[in-house]
Amino acid sequence: MLKVNFDTFLDFLQTKTPPLIGVDISSSSVKLVELSTAPNNTGYIVERYAIEALPKDAVSDGNINNLDALAETLQRAWKRMGTKIKNVSVALPAAAVITKKILLPADMREEDLEFLVESEANQYIPFALDEVNLDFQVLGSSAGNAAEVEVLLAASRKANVEDRVAAAQAAGLKVVVVDVEPYAAETAFSQIRAQLPDSAEDKCVALIDIGATVMNVNVLRNGQSIYTRDQQIGGEQLTQQIQALFGLSAEQAESGKRNGGLPDNYETDVLSPFRENLVMEIARALQFFFTSSQYNEVDYIVLAGGCAVLPGLDDAVATRTQVSTMVANPFALMALSGKIKPRQLQTDAPALIVACGLAMRRFDLS
C-alpha cells in the first residue's frame, strides 16, 4: 500500500482555527498581521502588524535558501509586534502546489475514500508520494452524475512545507495552517471588492501586485480568479538603479525610495522612467488577458505590493489604460487598534494582502 501523509497541513479549505498570526514569507521581507473581531462578529480589527526586511537571497521564488536568516528575521518581527500569539498561518507559492479535481464514487466510506484518493493521486502527482503532503476535500456531488462526488486533491513537496514549519519553530512559533498564496490573496480581496461600487458584481477586476522582483497580474470576477500571469519586474530594479546612479548602498537606496532625501534629479532621471516602464508592462499584461479570454476590458485596476505606493503610479496607470485605478487597502473597512498608526498602515497596506488573507483564516465571518 502507498504510504501517504494525510496530515493537517494543506488545509486551505478548512475555515475555523485558533487565534493565529498571518505570516507572509516573501522575497524581500516577512510580513505579519494579527486581526481580531469586534463584539458580535461585526467586523475585523487590525491589532498589530510588522514588516521586517530579509537579507538578500534568503528567500527567492518561494524557496527558502537561508533558513537561519529567515528564522531570525521572523523572530525579530514577532518580538517587535508585541503579541502573545504563537500560532501562525503561512502560505506556499502557487508553483509549489498541485491541485486537481477528480471524480470518485459517491457511496464510499471515509476509509475507502482515503485509500482511493491515494491511488488516484499517484496518477496525477509527479513526485513519489512519500515526498508529498497530500490533502483532499470532498466538494460535493458531481454536476453530471449523482453517483459521483467531486474531490479536490492538493499536494505539495514536503520540503516546501517543512522549511516553513522549521523556520517558524526556530523562531519560537507554531505553524497551524498552510495556505496557498493566491488563495490567501483571494481571501483578502473580498475586503477590497467590498469597497468597489456594487462589490464589482459581474465585473472584471485586475489585481496587480508589484513586489520586489515579481509583478503578478490576477484578474478576478465575482471574487474568483479567471486569469493569472507573472512577470519578472519589481521594485528591486528601481533600488538598483538608485544605487548605481547615486553611488548608494542597497539600504540607503531603499530608505531614500521610501522616505525621500534622494538628489533632485531622482524624480526625472530614475523614478519617472521606471514608472513609465511599469505602466507599459501593466498595459501589455492586460492585452495578454484580452487575447486569451472572452473579455476585452477590465472594469477596475487595483494596485498592490510594495510598489503600488510609488508616487503617481495610480494616476499614470489610469491615464494610460483609461480604467478606474485604486491602490489596494485590505484594511480600509476594518477598525484599527490604538497601537496602529493609520498613515503608516495606509502606506504598508498594499504589500500586506497575503498576510491579511492569512490572518483572516482565523475567523468565519460572513
Ligand SMILES: Nc1ncnc2c1ncn2[C@@H]1O[C@H](COP(=O)(O)OP(=O)(O)OP(=O)(O)O)[C@@H](O)[C@H]1O
Ligand atoms: N513606501 C514605499 N515606496 C516605494 N517603494 C516601496 C515602498 N514600500 C515598499 N516599496 C518597495 O516594494 C518592494 C517590496 O514590495 P513587496 O513587499 O510587495 O515585495 P515582496 O512580496 O517581498 O516581493 P515579491 O512579491 O517580488 O516576492 C521593494 O522593492 C520596496 O522597495
Ligand SMILES: [Mg+2]
Ligand atoms: Mg509579494
